Amino acid sequence: FETSGHLPHYADSMYPPMEMDDGTYYLKAMNCPMHHLVYSNKKRSYRDLPLRIAEYGTVYRNELSGTLTGLLRVRMLSMNDAHIYCTLDQVAQEFADNIRMVQDYYAAFGFEDYHFQLSLWDPEKSDKYIDQPENWAASENHLRQIMDDLGVPYIEAVGEAAFYGPKVDIQFTTLLGREESMSTIQLDFAAKGRFGLTYMDETGVENGEVFVIHRAPLSTHERFVAFLIEHWAGNFPTWLSPVQVQVITISEKHKRHAARVAEVLEQAGVRVRVDDSDSTIGRKIRLHRTLRPAYMVIIGDEESESGTVSIRERSGGQRNGVALDEFVADIFAEITNRSTELGIVPPE
Structure with missing residues (x-):
C-alpha cells in the first residue's frame, strides 16, 4: 500500500x-x-x-x-x-x-x-x-x-x-x-x-x-x-425476480398438482415456490402480492382436473385454464430474452 x-x-x-x-x-x-x-x-x-x-x-x-x-x-x-x-x-x-x-x-x-x-x-x-x-x-x-x-x-x-x-x-x-x-x-x-x-x-x-x-x-x-x-421498486422483471413463480393451492386436495407444476417449472430452470399451507386463498394471495413474485399460479379444482394453471401477474392481468406446457414455454422465453416487461398475461 x-x-x-x-x-x-x-x-x-x-x-x-x-x-x-x-x-x-x-x-x-x-x-x-x-x-x-x-x-x-x-x-x-x-x-x-x-x-x-x-x-x-x-x-x-x-x-x-x-x-x-x-x-x-x-x-x-x-x-x-x-x-x-x-x-x-x-x-x-x-x-x-x-x-x-x-x-x-x-x-x-x-x-x-x-x-x-x-x-x-x-x-x-x-x-x-x-x-x-x-x-x-x-x-x-x-x-x-x-x-x-x-x-x-x-x-x-x-x-x-x-x-x-x-x-x-x-x-x-x-x-x-x-x-x-x-x-x-x-x-x-x-x-x-x-x-x-x-x-x-x-x-x-x-x-x-x-x-x-x-x-x-x-x-x-x-x-x-x-x-x-x-x-x-422491488418489482423486478421476471428474469431478475428472486421468486419467478409462486404456486398457491386453494385447498389441501390440490397439493399433488401444485407439486407437479413446481417440478416442471424447476426442470425448466424457473425459480419457483409452493404455498400449500392451510391459510385461506385470499390471505395467501395478499401475502405473496407483498413479496412480489413475477407470477402467481393458482391451483384449484378446475386446474387439478384439467392439468392446467391459472396465472396472475403483478400488474393485475389474469389468465385461467392455461396449459402447463404453454406457460412453461412462455415464461422460459421471457427469462431467456431478459425482457424488462411481464409479457405472458395481458393486463385487465
Whole structure:
C-alpha cells in the first residue's frame, strides 16, 4: 500500500494498521496493489498484452458513520474488480470496450437515467494526487478523445479523479436526490513506475510503458443491488425476480398438482415456490402480492382436473385454464430474452 501510493493518498478510507510480530498489516481496501504484484511476478512479453486480471472479492473501507447509507455505502464491500495491463496503443480499444460493456449491462438491467462523468485532477490540490502534471494532461486528453470518438456525452468534474489518474464514472441520482457513482473505469499512469511494470517488446527490449485500466463495471455487489431495488421498486422483471413463480393451492386436495407444476417449472430452470399451507386463498394471495413474485399460479379444482394453471401477474392481468406446457414455454422465453416487461398475461 505504501508502494502503490494508497497510504499517503487514501489512508483516511483505510482501517488503522494492525501491528503483528513480523510487521504491520492492513485490511485490504482495494485489489490493485495485489494485481500489480501478480503482473510483475514474472517477465511479460508484448504478446501477453493486454493482460486482464479479474477478482470478485471482499474489501474493507473505513467509511464515516454519517456517510453510511443502507446498501449504497457500506464498510465491507463485495467488489467485481479487474485490472487491464496494456500498452498506450491499446488503451483506447480496451477503454472503449469497457464503456460499451457498461452500456450493455445497463440496457440488460433496464437502467436508462444515468450519465458519464470524466473525472479530472485538480492542479490546485496537487497533494491529493500523483504530482506528474504532464502525465495528467496527456491522460485526460486521451480519455476525452476516446469518449468523443465513441460519441458518448459526458460532463467534466475537476477534483474527482483517482490519485493515480483520470477516470470515467457513471453517475446515478437516487430517490433522495443524491448523485452516486455506480461503475468506474480508470486510467492509471503511475503504477508502472511504482511497481516496475514492464514487458519485452518486439525487438527484445524491456519497455516500461505499461498502462493500467482499473474497472468495476457493476460497482460493488451491495451498491448495485441497492440501485436495482430502488430502480424497480422491488418489482423486478421476471428474469431478475428472486421468486419467478409462486404456486398457491386453494385447498389441501390440490397439493399433488401444485407439486407437479413446481417440478416442471424447476426442470425448466424457473425459480419457483409452493404455498400449500392451510391459510385461506385470499390471505395467501395478499401475502405473496407483498413479496412480489413475477407470477402467481393458482391451483384449484378446475386446474387439478384439467392439468392446467391459472396465472396472475403483478400488474393485475389474469389468465385461467392455461396449459402447463404453454406457460412453461412462455415464461422460459421471457427469462431467456431478459425482457424488462411481464409479457405472458395481458393486463385487465
